Amino acid sequence: MxxxxxxxxxxxxxxxxxxxxxxxxxxxxxxxxxxxxxxxxxxxxxxxxxxxxxxxxxxxxxxxxxxxxxxxAGVYETGASFILDAEDGGTPDGLVEYRALPGKKPVLVGGRILPPEAFAPVTDESVLNRIDPAAREAVLCADLKTLGIGDLGEFPDSFTTPPALPELFFNGTRMTLARWPNGDEWATVKTVVDSGPAPWRNHESADTGTFEYDGDRPARWATAPSVWLYGYWCFDWASETIRVKAIDPARQRISLSKPHVYGIGSGNPAARRFCALNLLEELDAPGEYYLDRENARLYFWPPAPVQPGSTVLSLLKDPVIHVRNAGHVRIAGLTVSCCAGNGIQVEGGESVSLHSCMVRNTGLDGVVVRDGARHLVENCDISETGTGGLVIEGGDRKTLTPCGHGALNNDIWNVGRRKRTHAYNVHMGGVGVLLAHNRIHNAPHQAIGLGGNDHVIEFNEIFDICQESDDCGAFYMGRNPSERGTIIRHNFWRDTGGPRSHGSSAVYFDDGTGGQTVYGNVFLRAAGGSFGAVFVHGGHDNRVVNNIFIDCKAAMRHVRWNDKGWAEWVNGDLWRERLLKEVDITRPPYSEKYPELAGFFEPGARKRVNYSSKNVVVRCPMLLDGDWEEENNFVTDADPGFVDAAAMNFQLRDDSEVYQKIPGFERIPFEKIGMRRKPTEP
Known part of the structure; x- marks a missing residue:
């Protein structure tokens, strides 16, 4: 038919x-x-x-x-968000679909394609004098006002999450806002003159932050209308962009216009590092560009000749596709690219599915699914996002009603291009989200961030995470012990942590997190610094069972809070708000579903321990550390009987000694881990 x-x-x-x-x-x-x-x-x-x-x-x-x-097939320039409301939805028997023709590739672009004739060599002497002499002949200028583009927005004085502002893309690749140092290099703080206020260490200051630098490069920025520095100012898990207030070339000092929330200092052992952004004076390499926001001009050193269709300026701040309170809608086979805001956003409604879509080069998140019921993101590629990859949340935490959302068979990588910390490949929230058979990889900070209850994370492959930051985990949750009941099972975690590695882990339960289950996972090279592959900071009632740890510095570690430290958290405003007002852990459904919460606010009412059993630990210098009740763990420096460890097939053979050493050890279905896409029409 x-x-x-x-x-x-x-x-x-x-x-x-x-x-x-x-x-x-x-x-x-x-x-x-x-x-x-x-x-x-x-x-x-x-x-x-x-x-x-x-x-x-x-x-x-x-x-x-x-x-x-x-x-x-073809490229669709979208000047406004495509919105589907409740009236645009279907029914269980009458699905409404927006989909690609079989074998075709429609691309929705959230910006303007700039014609080659818009670019010309720079002739204004006042501008040329600001450009590095070696770059002057290569840099081109486009007067955006002649193209009807006038408002380019502006950076605020300071921000952790970047605003939705225009970016330049060339041949499908995000170009670099002119910076110093070039590429992925960093400048470092030589000496902290005044950190600025730092409440976390009870330091008060009227200064907004001043430091000394090496070399004389910042002297070149004296005539720039404004300078922003992006940096890891105190901790390697907290980055921020801050406008410069003053540069003193004689004393080699820079003062910031706003204080960093933690002050400038050494919260982690590595040197504090920063780079300067959007400076015409630093437009000195192919692929860099500068936006003169006051005069609406774009300066660009193209890495190849500008051709028709090659150059896109992202402009759309709203989601390219926005589904609001609609039901039974399917979006399949579309590519969404080059936008200033989110790529696709689904809010409310029910049974909306995104299937075999490609979302890339977004200014903010790739895909956002919020509230509603039974939404599905499946077989999608999400990459090169400005902030996060996929945000998926729903359900009612007060009643523990699950949302039934799912994210299956997606490939999500290279996120956080504009926000390098706390921009996750996947962020899950609410109650009852399923994350299964995804390939999640290549992130500067953490891959999976979680809030809420009763989620399931299974059969995912997670690798090359925490490559730029520190004190982090490929999976992370923290600071809310009412968030419980999540099952992390049958995943393959490998190669977590970068060169700094004060501490990195595969699974990080931070700041009192408890009541989670880690079952049947395989961890390979997944612990760095002082962390374990599974790392618990302050929490208890976490169960780590039937896992395999390979070549990790430590398999499991727990940093215990003493009674005084625990009491400070229990009686503090944050936990009182989260445990008694946002939800109430002393009453049903929490008191019934999570009986271990009984007596939570009573000192000494329960043992604060975690549980480790039936784990296989291969070539790990440390099994566990901290407060654990453990039994039947098997530690060995030899291959315990993997099918083919050299080919990273860590399925245990039927004759593996593990089954004798650990009675009741359940076979981990390693062959089922990862994406399982079918080569079918979307």
Whole structure:
């Protein structure tokens, strides 16, 4: 039936599909970059925009009927968010789909494609004098006002999460806002003159932060209208961008306009590091650009000749696709790219699925799913995001009602391009999210951030995480002991931590986290510094069972809080707010579902320990440290019987000695871990 309708839609008007006495319940429309919104939306006379297709469906689709909007290949410039509201949804028997034609690649761009003729050599002497002599002939200028682009926004004085501002993309790759030092290098703080206020260590100061630097490079910035520094000012898990207040070249000092929340200092052992951003004076390498926001001019050193379609300036601050309170909508096979805000956002509603989409080069998060019920993100590629990759949350924490959302078979990598800390490949929140069979990798900080209850994280492959930061975990949650019941099972964690490695782990339960289960995982080279592959800071009632640890500095570690430290957290405002007001752990459903919370506020009412049993520990110098009740763990320096360790197949053979050393050890289905996509049409 579908194929016959598709053939008919090449020539027949739309209304024949929606009005023939109810004989045909499916509406089909076609959209193409070469189309026109005055067309009827047939194969041969397609529409030009998704917005027009949606509006036609609003006017003509009978209640309960399904619809398919087919996107033809090509690039769609989207000047506004494509919004689907409750009236645009379908029903369980009448799905509404926006999808790519089979074998075609429609690309929705949240910005403007800049024509080659917009770029010209720089001739203004006052501008040339600010550019490095070696770069002057290579840098081109585009007057954006002549293209109708005037408002480029502005950085605030300080920020941890960047605002939705324009960025430049060339041949599908994010270009570099002109910086010093170039590439991935950093300058370092030579001496802290005044850290600025640092409440965490009871330090008061009227100074907003002043430090000395090495060399004379900042002297070049004296004529720049403004200078921002991005840095790890105190801790290697807390980065921030701050405007410069003053530069004193004679004394080699820089003063910041706003204090860093932790002050400038040495919270971690490594040197404090920073870079300077958006300086015309530092536009000195191919791929760098500078935005003159006051005069709406773009300066760019293209890494290759500018061609038609090669250069995009992201402008759209709202989500490129925004589904609000709609149900039974499927978006399949679309590419969303080059936007200033989020790529795709789903809020409220039910049973919205994103299938086989590619979301990349976003200014903020790639995909956001918030509230509603039974939403699904499946077979999607999410990469090169400005902040996080996928945010997925829902359910009711007061009643512990699950949302039923799922993220399955997605590849999520290279996130945090603009926010280097606390921008996760995946952030889960609420109650009852399933994260399964995903490939999650390459992040400067943490890969999976979690808040809430009763989530399941299983059959995922997670690697090359925490590559730039420190005191971090590939999985992280903390500071809320009411968040319990999550199961982390049958995942493969490997290669966590970068060169600094004060401490990095695969699974990090921070600041009193308890009541989680880590079962049947494989950990390879997943502990750095003073951390274990599973690291517990202050919490208890976490269970680590039936896992395999390989070549980790420590398998499991626990840093215990003494009674005084525990009492300070228990009686502090933060936990009282989270444990008694946001939810109430002393009453049902919490007191019934999590009986171990009984007596939580009573000193000495329960032992504060974690549990470790039936784990296999291979070539790890330390099994565990801290307060654990442990039994039946097997420690060895030899191969315990892996199928092929050299090929990273850590499935245990049937004749492995583990099954004799640990009676009841359950086989880990290693062959099922990772993405399991089917080569089918979206």
């Amino acid at each position: 579908r194929n016959s309708l598709r053939a008919l839609s090449r020539t027949l008007p739309l209304w024949l599909f929606v009005c023939c006495g109810g004989a045909v319940a499916l509406t089909e429309l076609h959209v193409s970059p070469a189309g026109s919104d005055t067309n009827p939306g047939t194969w041969e006379a397609p529409l030009a925009t998704l917005g027009r297709a949606r509006d036609i469906l609003r006017e003509t689709r009978a209640a309960g009927n399904g619809a398919s909007v087919w996107l033809h």
